[in-house]
Amino acid sequence: MLPDPISSDPNSPSNPAEPMGDMPVISARAAALDLLEAVLRRRQPLDEALSSHPDLGRLPSRDRQFVRALVTTALRHLGQIDHTLAQCLEKPLPARASAVRNILRLGVAQTLFLQTPAHAAVDTMVSLVAKRGGEAGYKGLVNAVLRRIVRDAELFRQARPGNGIFTGAISLPDWLWQSWVKAYGVQQATAIATAHLAEPPLDFTVRRDPAHWAKLLQGEVLPTGTVRRPPHPQEHYRPSPRIEDLPGFAEGMWWVQDAAAALPARLLGGDLTGQRVLDMCAAPGGKTAQLALAGAAVTALDRSNKRLERVKENLIRLQLTAQLEAADAALWRKGKEFDAILLDAPCSATGTIRRHPDVAWLKDPRDIVKLTATQDRLLDAAAALVRPGGRIVYCTCSLQPEEGEARIAAFLARNPSMRRLPIGAFEIGGLEELLTRDGDLRSFPYQLSQQGGIDGFYAARLTLDS
Structure with missing residues (x-):
C-alpha cells in the first residue's frame, strides 16, 4: 500500500x-x-x-x-x-x-x-x-x-495489455501502436507495450570491478557488465536515495546509463588506446565517458553549449578528459581521419518509453520524417570524417525501423565504399537474442525480462573500405 x-x-x-x-x-x-x-x-x-x-x-x-x-x-x-x-x-x-x-x-x-x-x-x-x-x-x-x-x-x-482481453493498443497513441504492429506483429507489439508499463531499474556503468560495485549499490551484474539496481515496487512507494548519495558517486566510480545505451560504445573496441575517436552527438556524455575510459583520444561534439557543459561536469566528476566541440555535427569538418566514430543520432526515443513515458505522447509521425532526414545527414557526415579502414557505429534509442535498419540500408546504397561489420554475440555479453540476421544490434524492452528489461535500441557497425 x-x-x-x-x-x-x-x-x-x-x-x-x-x-x-x-x-x-x-x-x-x-x-x-x-x-x-x-x-x-x-x-x-x-x-x-x-x-x-x-x-x-x-x-x-x-x-x-x-x-x-x-x-x-x-x-x-x-x-x-x-x-x-x-x-x-x-x-x-x-x-x-x-x-x-x-x-x-x-x-x-x-x-x-x-x-x-x-x-x-x-x-x-x-x-x-x-x-x-x-x-x-x-x-x-x-x-x-x-x-x-x-x-x-x-x-x-485488469484492462491492460497482455491479459487476454485487451491488446497493447489501449496503452499507446494509435499511430505508435500501428507502427509497431506493422513492423513486428501484434504479439510482439503487445510485449513491447506491456514492458513499457513496468517501472525500470537503475543501471550503472562502472569504471572497474562490477561485482564489487554491485554489492555496494545493492544490485547485480548483467551479462553485459552493467550493474543494475532494482526499482522500489510502487505499491510500496517510499523515497529512494538520491543518486548523489549512493556509494561511489562523489569518487566518480560510475555513471547512470541504461544497459542498452552502454553497448554501442563497446562495439568500437575494448581497448582504444591511442585511437582518435569522435562522439558526434555527445550529450549527456555517458558514451564519451566510456570511450575515454577505454583509452581513446575523444572529441565530443554537440550543437548545444548548454548540453556540453553537462558533458564537462560529468567528465570532471569521473576524472576523464575529452576535447569538447560545439557545432552542428552534420556540418562540422574541423577534424578528419578519425579511427572510429560513434553516432548516437537524435531520434524519436520510442525505445526509452519505460524510462520516459512522456515520449509516447510528445511524438507523432511528422517527427519521424524530420528525424530520419537528420539521421541521413549525420551518417553522410560521419562517412566524410572517418579514415579508410576506420569504424562507424550508428545507433538510436528508437524502436522505429525507419530510424534504424532503413537508415543503414539507405546509407549503404548511397555509399558503395562503406560496408557493414557484423556484431558478434561475444561483444554484448553473449546475448545473441539482441542481434539481427544482418549482425546489427536490436534490443526490445521485453528482453532480459527476468533481470528487469532493457531499453529498445538499434546499432549497426560500418567500415570504410581501404
Whole structure:
C-alpha cells in the first residue's frame, strides 16, 4: 500500500499551507497537475518541466519524489486511464475542461496503480478542482467518477495489455501502436507495450570491478557488465536515495546509463588506446565517458553549449578528459581521419518509453520524417570524417525501423565504399537474442525480462573500405 503523502502535502486539509517567506508552498498534487498539463497541453518534455517548475524545489524531498512518481505513472498508463474514464463519463468532457480531465487522470493513477488510500485519492482531487475557479463546478463530477472507480478498481485495473482481453493498443497513441504492429506483429507489439508499463531499474556503468560495485549499490551484474539496481515496487512507494548519495558517486566510480545505451560504445573496441575517436552527438556524455575510459583520444561534439557543459561536469566528476566541440555535427569538418566514430543520432526515443513515458505522447509521425532526414545527414557526415579502414557505429534509442535498419540500408546504397561489420554475440555479453540476421544490434524492452528489461535500441557497425 502506498503511504499517503497527504500528511506532508502542505495544502492538504490535514496540513494547511505554511508560508515560506512570503510565498505559500504548493501542494504535491497541484505540482503534479502543473507537470501533467505541461506535457500534455504544452508538449514540454517531463524532465524539462520538472527542472523549470518554479515551486517544486520548495517541497520536501519525499513529496517531490511522490510528484514524479504520480506524473510518470499517469503518463505510463495514460491510454488505460483514459479508457477507464470513458466508461465512467456519460459524455466526453469539453475541450476547455482539460484541467479537469488531468485531475481525473491523476486520481485514477493513484487509485489503480499507486494504490493510494481511497480517501486521499478522491478527496484531494475534489479539493484540487474546487480551488481552480472556472473548474469548481466539476467538483461533483470528479467526486462521483473517482468514487465509482474506487468501487470497481480491480475490474478497471485488469484492462491492460497482455491479459487476454485487451491488446497493447489501449496503452499507446494509435499511430505508435500501428507502427509497431506493422513492423513486428501484434504479439510482439503487445510485449513491447506491456514492458513499457513496468517501472525500470537503475543501471550503472562502472569504471572497474562490477561485482564489487554491485554489492555496494545493492544490485547485480548483467551479462553485459552493467550493474543494475532494482526499482522500489510502487505499491510500496517510499523515497529512494538520491543518486548523489549512493556509494561511489562523489569518487566518480560510475555513471547512470541504461544497459542498452552502454553497448554501442563497446562495439568500437575494448581497448582504444591511442585511437582518435569522435562522439558526434555527445550529450549527456555517458558514451564519451566510456570511450575515454577505454583509452581513446575523444572529441565530443554537440550543437548545444548548454548540453556540453553537462558533458564537462560529468567528465570532471569521473576524472576523464575529452576535447569538447560545439557545432552542428552534420556540418562540422574541423577534424578528419578519425579511427572510429560513434553516432548516437537524435531520434524519436520510442525505445526509452519505460524510462520516459512522456515520449509516447510528445511524438507523432511528422517527427519521424524530420528525424530520419537528420539521421541521413549525420551518417553522410560521419562517412566524410572517418579514415579508410576506420569504424562507424550508428545507433538510436528508437524502436522505429525507419530510424534504424532503413537508415543503414539507405546509407549503404548511397555509399558503395562503406560496408557493414557484423556484431558478434561475444561483444554484448553473449546475448545473441539482441542481434539481427544482418549482425546489427536490436534490443526490445521485453528482453532480459527476468533481470528487469532493457531499453529498445538499434546499432549497426560500418567500415570504410581501404
